[in-house]
Amino acid sequence: METDQAIDRKESEPQPAGKLYLENTLLRISGALFCHDQKRAAMRTQEIALNREGTAKTIVIRPDPTIGQPGPLAHKIFIALLKKHSDYGRPAPHEISFTRREIGRLIGRKDWGGRDSEQLSRALHEIHYTFVKTQFKSRGGRYAEHSFNVFPEILIERREVASDPIETCTVTLAEPIIKSLQDEHFTCLNHALMMQLGTIGQAIYMRLFFHFANLYDGRSGKRLAFPKRYDDICAEWLGGLTVHAHPSKIVTEQLGVHLDQLVQVKFLSFWSIERAKGRQGFVLTFRPGSVFFEDYNRFYQRRHQGQLRQRFEVDRRGIGEPLKVAHLFAEKRTGVATRSIAFVSSKDVETAKQILGTINFADIPAFLDYALAEANRTNFNVQTIGGVKQYLPAYLSRKEKLAADRIQYAARQARERDEARREAYDRYRRSQAVHILTTLPQAEREIIEGQARTYADSFAQPLGSRMLEFGKARFTLERYGDQIATFEQWSTDPAGS
Numbered sequence: 001m002e003t004d005q006a007i008d009r010k011e012s013e014p015q016p017a018g019k020l021y022l023e024n025t026l027l028r029i030s031g032a033l034f035c036h037d038q039k040r041a042a043m044r045t046q047e048i049a050l051n052r053e054g055t056a057k058t059i060v061i062r063p064d065p066t067i068g069q070p071g072p073l074a075h076k077i078f079i080a081l082l083k084k085h086s087d088y089g090r091p092a093p094h095e096i097s098f099t100r101r102e103i104g105r106l107i108g109r110k111d112w113g114g115r116d117s118e119q120l121s122r123a124l125h126e127i128h129y130t131f132v133k134t135q136f137k138s139r140g141g142r143y144a145e146h147s148f149n150v151f152p153e154i155l156i157e158r159r160e161v162a163s164d165p166i167e168t169c170t171v172t173l174a175e176p177i178i179k180s181l182q183d184e185h186f187t188c189l190n191h192a193l194m195m196q197l198g199t200i201g202q203a204i205y206m207r208l209f210f211h212f213a214n215l216y217d218g219r220s221g222k223r224l225a226f227p228k229r230y231d232d233i234c235a236e237w238l239g240g241l242t243v244h245a246h247p248s249k250i251v252t253e254q255l256g257v258h259l260d261q262l263v264q265v266k267f268l269s270f271w272s273i274e275r276a277k278g279r280q281g282f283v284l285t286f287r288p289g290s291v292f293f294e295d296y297n298r299f300y301q302r303r304h305q306g307q308l309r310q311r312f313e314v315d316r317r318g319i320g321e322p323l324k325v326a327h328l329f330a331e332k333r334t335g336v337a338t339r340s341i342a343f344v345s346s347k348d349v350e351t352a353k354q355i356l357g358t359i360n361f362a363d364i365p366a367f368l369d370y371a372l373a374e375a376n377r378t379n380f381n382v383q384t385i386g387g388v389k390q391y392l393p394a395y396l397s398r399k400e401k402l403a404a405d406r407i408q409y410a411a412r413q414a415r416e417r418d419e420a421r422r423e424a425y426d427r428y429r430r431s432q433a434v435h436i437l438t439t440l441p442q443a444e445r446e447i448i449e450g451q452a453r454t455y456a457d458s459f460a461q462p463l464g465s466r467m468l469e470f471g472k473a474r475f476t477l478e479r480y481g482d483q484i485a486t487f488e489q490w491s492t493d494p495a496g497s
Contacts, residue, residue, distance in 0.1 A: 019299050020079070020191040021086040023180050026150070027187055027210055029132055032061055033150070034075040035239035036200045041071035041126075050236055057136050064129035067122065069239060073107070074123040075199045078150075080106035081171060083191050088312040092181040097170040097319035108195075117165035124171065127151050148174040155323040156343040167346050170320045187213065188299035193265055193291065200238060201258040205267060207237050212288045213296060221293055230273065230282040247273050247282060255284075266291040318353075321361045325352035329385045332368050348385045355385070358392055363399070370395050424494070425487050432484045433476040440480075451475045 022030075032048050035041035045068050048061040063069040070078075080103060081096045088096075103120065104112040128151045135145045153172040158164040180186070187210050194202050211226045230250065234241040244250050250273060262268040269289040276283045326344035329352070331337060359367055371388035375381075382388055437445060452471030456464045477484075 018083075018191055019086060020083045020189040020194065021181065021186045022082060022189055022206060023177050024185045024187060024210075025134055025136075025146070025180055026082075026177055027206060028057070029059055029061065029134060029150075030075075030078070031203055031207060031237035032059060032235065032239055033070055033127075033130065033132070034072070034078070034199070034203070035069045036072050036075070036203065036241055038071045038073075040240070040242075042068040044069040044240060048240065058134070060133040062131040062133075064126065067126055067129065070123065070126040070130060072199045073119055074126045075203070076107040077103065077120065077123050078127060079194065079202060085173070086191075088315075092178055093312055093316075094175075094178050095170050095172050095316075095320050097168065097315040097323070099168050099319065100166050103169070112165070114163070114165050120166055120169075121156070124151065124154055124169070128154050128171075146176040148176055150174055150177070153339055155327050155338070157323055157326070157346055157349045158343040159346045162342060166343075168319045168323060168349070170323050188295075190291070190295045190299065193267060193295075196265055197261060198258060200241075200255070201261055203237050203239075204233075204255075204258060205262060208262075208268075208286055208288075209292065209295070212292055216288075216293075216296060221288070225285055225287050227283050227285045229276060230284055233284060250282065259284075259286075263289065268292075317356075321356060322349045322352040325356065325361070325364050326385060328364065329368055329388070332372055333382060345384075351385045351389065355389065355392065359396070367392070367395050370398070421491070422487075425490055428490060428494070429477060429481070429484055430473045433473040433480075436480050436483060437472060437476045448472060448475045448479070 032050055035044055045063050045065045048059075048063070048069075050059040051057050061069075081098070083106065084098060084102075085092070085096045098106075100112055100117065100120075104110070104116065109116060128149060131147070131149060133145070133147045135143055137143055150173070151171045152174055155170045156166055157168045158166060187206075189206060189209055194205060197205060208226065212224065215226065216224055228237075231243045233255075234243045241254070244254060250256065259268065259271045263271065266289040268286055270287040272285050273282050274285070275281075323344065326348040327338045327341055329348065330341050330344055334341075355364070355367075368388065371391035372382065374391050374394070375387065380387070437448060440448070449472060452468050452475055455471040455474075456468035458464075459467045
């Protein structure tokens with residue numbers, strides 16, 4: 001209950017404009033990944049290859065053959081989730097968790113119903129099922145290749161049945177993306193500005209900021225310009241947008257309104273379209289406006305993220321971990337892999353929160369294995385996670401006993417190791433005593449050997465013969481033991497003592 005209230009309070013608070021950290025590989029692929037024409041997106045199932053013949057950068061995107069390329073809504077959700085991930089701070093976590101109200105607010109939807117929920121589900125899966133392969137040449141001349149899904153795992157909670165709206169969701173970011181973020185390979189963007197734009201405007205803004213930032217040296221602001229072929233913009237930045245043959249259609253029906261909006265918000269100071277020289281097509285040229293330079297100085301030059309914030313901890317405890325527990329229970333109960341489980345019920349998620357109030361998340365797999373084994377032993381067919389709660393007391397008692405047994409075992413092992421070392425040291429001292437005896441003057445040896453024979457004669461044979469050797473070592477140690485390394489000295493270097 002406290003966690004739910006914390007999430008509700010967090011959602012009701014005004015959210016800061018702040019920065020959006022976009023990992024550089026995601027920035028490169030996002031333009032081709034998302035199609036900004038909703039009708040065309042669902043039909044675009046063929047492989048998308050950029051710079052196939054190039055030697056420095058290659059991107060291959062394979063949309064799902066059933067649901068097609070991620071569309072405009074998927075782009076909105078993508079930006080919203082990356083903004084939330086940015087707000088988590090550093091170190092960059094692997095997961096992003098959200099409620100339906102939160103994602104609705106982030107993508108600008110005031111009301112939320114079943115249709116919105118299904119659109120959200122489809123958009124998430126459009127990204128989830130799209131396969132990406134990238135190859136980039138590093139500064140050292142080597143090629144780095146990664147194959148991944150941007151969202152490799154999606155966990156969903158619905159109230160009860162598959163037709164119910166999504167209540168909460170956790171998505172996982174691809175490992176190469178997280179590693180790159182941790183290595184600080186990202187670009188800082190102005191999220192407040194992006195929220196004023198449509199998806200096409202956002203896509204253009206992201207790429208232009210990246211290119212302007214790479215070209216800007218801090219001095220040549222008035223001369224800074226970036227040209228790009230129009231057909232390449234449609235393919236690489238806008239996910240295969242239709243390429244028009246007439247500049248009037250480009251300006252009035254396609255890109256003009258979005259570029260003018262970037263001028264209005266002062267990100268661009270100027271843009272133009274001209275025929276390409278030497279071949280067919282058009283070239284668009286862009287010049288940065290005052291907002292770019294302000295953001296460059298404010299964000300890009302001081303782009304280090306803060307430490308991990310409380311928002312992530314609230315999401316992890318209130319959404320992420322309960323969802324994982326409920327999905328893991330379903331996986332262990334049915335034998336179906338988590339990624340194949342469409343959703344879990346709100347009832348199971350709530351029960352998972354209660355269980356997490358008693359045991360740590362790290363103990364959940366062991367607890368579920370124990371509970372399901374006990375249920376199977378009594379032929380109890382568990383259907384919901386509530387059915388395993390009854391095994392918590394027995395599991396905790398068993399865990400305490402196992403912990404005590406481990407402590408006792410560790411103590412016994414420590415005693416045995418200590419005894420073994422003491423015995424080894426005693427053998428070492430006796431061997432050193434034998435060596436010292438052989439180096440003594442004859443008169444000294446005869447005194448010690450005489451004491452040893454007197455000592456051995458007190459024992460019957462054959463024990464007396466063995467005690468003679470023991471006596472030699474004993475009486476040598478009594479006289480010359482201070483020449484041998486102490487136990488502490490021997491322990492630091494038993495081989496060299």
